[in-house]
Amino acid sequence: MNTALCPDFTLEAVYESMVALPVFPKIVHRAMSVLDDPQKNISDVANIIKFDHGLVANILKLTNSAMFGLSQQVSDLETALALLGQNRIREVLIASAAMPYLSRDLHGYEMSPQDLCYHSVGCAMISEVVSQRLDFPHSSELFTAAILHDIGKIVLDIYVGPRLIEVLDRSRRQESDFSTAEWEVIGTDHAVAGSSILQHWEFPRDICRAVRAHHDPDLYIQNRLSAMLAFCNIITVQLGIGVGTDNFRYRLSDQLLYVLDCSERDYYSCLEEAIRVLDDAKDVIRLIFG
């Protein structure tokens, strides 16, 4: 679609394209709800996902990877699931399902497929560090929000890619943040677009809200999951993990660390621990996505 010819319909094109985007696999949602159900067990999860060969292959690859240090190879799904444990199963499910969306060039954001993939998985890995350090009980929700937080960039890049140059120029010229420039040119921003996609895919409201808020300092300090996601994203960007042109063009809340009850020492510990887990992240990316 040539958006230059009908600039007034840009926003409509973006929202129409969200509906046209391949739906997030229902099987993953089903497996996640079984994992949440205390009446169900690992066999029930295995029964749902055993027909998705891609997912099964990823779970076996991860279980047999160096991360787990098993003395012998595991070849059946149920044993692999038992070894992975609930949280890791959720992460593999989400990461496997998200990766086809994330493995693409984002010309408008000057990001290669590796950048978006590495940024998303890196942020998810860092979310585990931050959850642990700050005693956050909803680490799985944070992981999901972290791996999908930039999903809106895909839709904006595909459908309004050429206009993102205008967004960047405007942000540079006016020293305004990238979200403001996205709104001025396109009429939405990638966080709002991402949140809409996740709502369309029937993700829980808290996750959609956190993705919506991740660049909005007034919004993300209102809710702990949102503040946690913003903090994880900040660390990911500061460490240069899959960083594009826009990533530093945002304003941070002065109250973020206060809201999170995070000391300076906690922050530096998160940075230090993040470096360690990022080596694991490289392995997971290589293992799962080839």
Next chain:
Amino acid sequence: MQEVFVSRASIAVSNEPSTTITARSLGATLAVVATDPGAGVAGIAHCILPVASGRSSKLPEVLEQMRNLFKHMIQKGASARNMKIMLFGAATFLHEPKELALGPRLYRRAVQALKKNGLALGGEHVGGPLNRSVSIEVGSSKARVTLADKKEIHI
């Protein structure tokens, strides 16, 4: 020509003229680049922490990382007197509270350390909302900064 990549929080030093040392995607972290053109030695230290994160901290903070870099440089034949030091990275968000200002803190600590030791800053490309990579050619001692939009700047 060989290209050596400096991984996060590590150091690479070479006296092979055909080698290029690169620190990629620095974000708010700091690359301290040292060269001794006369001795044909160059190196990069990648610094993440402005101060140690705690007693059990395993990552060296910026001053320790700089000391390690100079030690490696001297071991390869560089002389402290002839060393040229350059700083790269330390990107900042458009607005960031001082507690989260990683780049400016790293930069300040590094500059203070250079001053204290009577070492001149020979060049820099730091700060602002820019993600950078930096490469140093050992043979020519020339530094090259690459920005996210692939624009190159020679220092």
